[in-house]
Structures are given as structure tokens and as C-alpha cells.
Amino acid sequence: MMIVGIDVGTTKTCVLVGKQDHAGRLTIVGASTSPARGIRRGIIVDIDEAVASITMALDRAERLSGEHIRSAYVSISGRHIGCLNSTGAVTISPLYRDITEADIRRTLEAARAIVLPAGHEVLHVIPRGYTLDGQDGIENPVSMAGFLLEVEAHIITGASTSINSLVRCMQGLNVGIDELIVGGLASSEAVLEEGESDLGVAVLDIGGGTTDISIFTKGSIAYTTALPLGGDLITNDIAIGLQLPFSVAEKLKITYGHSNPAMIDDHEMIDIGQFMPGRRDRISRKLLAEIIEARVEEICGMIGDAIQTVSYGDWLPAGVVVTGGTALLPGLLEMVEQELDLPARLGTPDRIHGLDSSLDRSFQLPAFSTAIGLLLWGARHSSLDSEEEEEQFEDDEPPYDNRSRISDWLRTLIVQKLKPAASTEEQVGILSAAYSAGSYTLALNRRSGSGTF
Incomplete structure (x- = not known):
């Protein structure tokens, strides 16, 4: 059974194609990323730009996997969660x-x-x-x-506005949505170890534009939220403070960044020329760390406020698991422990196969926790029998997702009407009416022309 995850992030779009065998083993057969466009702090602000960005990753993942992607588990985030x-x-x-x-x-x-x-x-x-x-x-x-x-x-x-924008992006790609998964929930699926959710744990997915917080107690999710801040704010502070282009500030953060100035030698200097040919000036690495520290303290403070607001601070004996691209910033884990007064560990997605020499092992880094988690979520919530059922329906009626927001009576009506439909245009009309009535996803199958919702 093929499972596809599409992580629509602020800084990147990631598409993973996985296959699950009858023993339940999930293997990645295609993986691709592309720089995100049209997305700000987890929210789609330009549908055309977002579609173009996702298309790049989608097409490459299809080529690598040799599979045509008809539907996917898609991440959603932002302060509206x-x-x-x-x-x-x-x-x-x-x-x-x-x-x-x-x-x-x-x-x-x-x-x-x-x-x-x-x-x-x-x-x-x-x-x-x-x-x-x-x-x-x-x-x-x-x-x-x-x-x-x-x-x-x-x-x-x-x-609803943010959800509909993401749905429209998938429509533009002719890709159906198996399920929209909140990013923090997907990340938790990939990084939590056995027993942590029973004890009580918080998962912090600190990405480029958002920080997703997921709190688990007694073995299940108890609290979910997303803060509109992440690694891009740190980069922006560096760009403003050191008067550098954003792209150079990002490279500087990744290469020399640190959250604790006390760990940096007072005399260590960074040659800007390695990032901007022709520049001969140098900057203090300690100054860079001081800029980063100020923003990281603010992020940690807001995370702490969110946890304390719902009174879960004393119910997290397993501490916090920090993941997302910003989690690799040196000194960040120590800062989280200090500010939250809780033990912290780095969360990496390592519960999947297929990340060998044939595929980039970077997909095991925290930046890809959400994408890996989408596959794991899909594998856990899908039945192997669904593939056989889908094949049975392909020749006479479009498959549909049983978690769709469409009501049972409307779904039955649509399927009955689609069977005798003489053309793709007629099917589009029927499905468009369904979408207006509140269906979860409306998309044409790019290969067969059939509708999925």
C-alpha cells in the first residue's frame, strides 16, 4: 500500500512516498523537498506561489518513486490551530x-x-x-x-479560511487529501519514544515560521497549539542586527550560530567573505550568539507561558522533546531546559526504513519529523485492505475518504450520480456541487480523470 505525506512548511515543502508491506513495514521509495513560497508563518498567503512550490517537490518525488501520486496526508499549521x-x-x-x-x-x-x-x-x-x-x-x-x-x-x-486555502492548493495539483494532519501531531508520531506519552511529555516542533506544541498525558494528546514564531525570526534578527541579506544571515546562523554566548570565545571572528564574495569584513561570533540568544529566550518564554496557561507544567515528568529544523541550533536544548525547568532531549524521526545510500539520510534529521510523521500516521490509520477496495472502485466510481466532512447521505447521492456520468465534465459538475455543500477535498485524478473527495 502506498502512503504519501506532504509537509507544507514555511521554509520548505517536503514530499515523501512510502510503501507499507503486509508485515506493516514502511519503506520510503521517494523523497523530495523544495523551497517554500507563498507561505508565511504556516499560513498560505499566495495560492499560486504555494502550488508552484509544492509542484516542484511533488514531481520529483513521483520520478524517484516511479509512482503517480493521487492523494496524500497533508500537514497544516499556524496560529489559528x-x-x-x-x-x-x-x-x-x-x-x-x-x-x-x-x-x-x-x-x-x-x-x-x-x-x-x-x-x-x-x-x-x-x-x-x-x-x-x-x-x-x-x-x-x-x-x-x-x-x-x-x-x-x-x-x-x-x-476555515486557512483550511480552504490549503485544500485549494491540493485542488490545483489534482491531489486528493487523505487527511489534514496538524503538524505538531505528525511530528509527535515520529519522535516520541515508548512510554513518554504515558508519563507526560511536551513535543516542541520549532520550525521556520511556527512552533507547534503538543502535550501528552496518560497516553494520549491533551493540548495542542501553534505559536507564530520560529527560526526565521532568529534569521531576521541577524539580518537586521548585522546588516546582511536574509539568505546570508541564514547561512551564518546554520554555520556559526549558537544560543549561548558564554560558550563562545570573545576573540573568535567570522569572515563574511565566505558567504559574500568581495566582502572583507569580519564579525564577532559572540555578537552573533548574543543576537540569537535574545530571540531564543523570547521563544522559550512564550512556550513556557503556553504550557503554564493550561496548567500542564507539573504534569510532564518525561520533559520536552524538541524537534523541527531549529532544534539543531547549538545551545537550544540547554536554553529550553533552563527556561522551562524541564528535562529536554532532541527528537529525531528514526522509526522508518528506506533511508539508506539510495536516499538522502538527511530525512532522519529533526527538520523532517513532520513529513516522516505523516507517513507513520497514514500507516497507523490505514488498513491494508483499503488498497484492494480502491482498486475495485477505480473502474466504476471514484474512491473517497471515510473521514471526509461530507455526510453519509450526500456521499451516497454523489456516488450514485457519478456512476452513469458520461464525461469528466459531468463528474466535475457533480463534485463541484459537493464541494460547495462542504466536502473535504475536491480534485481530479491526474491520471484517470476521475474525481476524489
């Missing part, structure tokens, strides 16, 4: 029959029935635990017998 915890309950009828997956879905739908701020919608409904007839702490109630089934769920929301 919010969360709340909710409960839902349903009665089991007839009394004390075995609980089924359908009952589970009904409880989650009940938990999802909440009032959201205007312009926001639900991205994830994640069960934290079930209670059956007053007995709590149940992880999976399927096949148990009871009368009243309750669920505590973590609900992650996003701004």
Missing part, C-alpha cells in the same frame, strides 16, 4: 449487546457536537479514553457489553 477537550455519550441498544466500531463512531460524533467560534472547524477528534457504565480507563471498548458508553475526546480545530 486551537483545541478543546469534550465528552460524548451514547446508549447501547438493545441493552448489553456487544459494542461495535459503529458505537465508537457514534460516541465520537457526540463529542464532536460542540459550538465553535465563527470561521473555525474541526480537524481532529481523538479519543482519550472511554467509560462504560461508570467504569473508566477503558482504551478500547469494542466487544465489551454495556448500556452507556462515554468518551473523552481531544478536539483540534482550525480556521
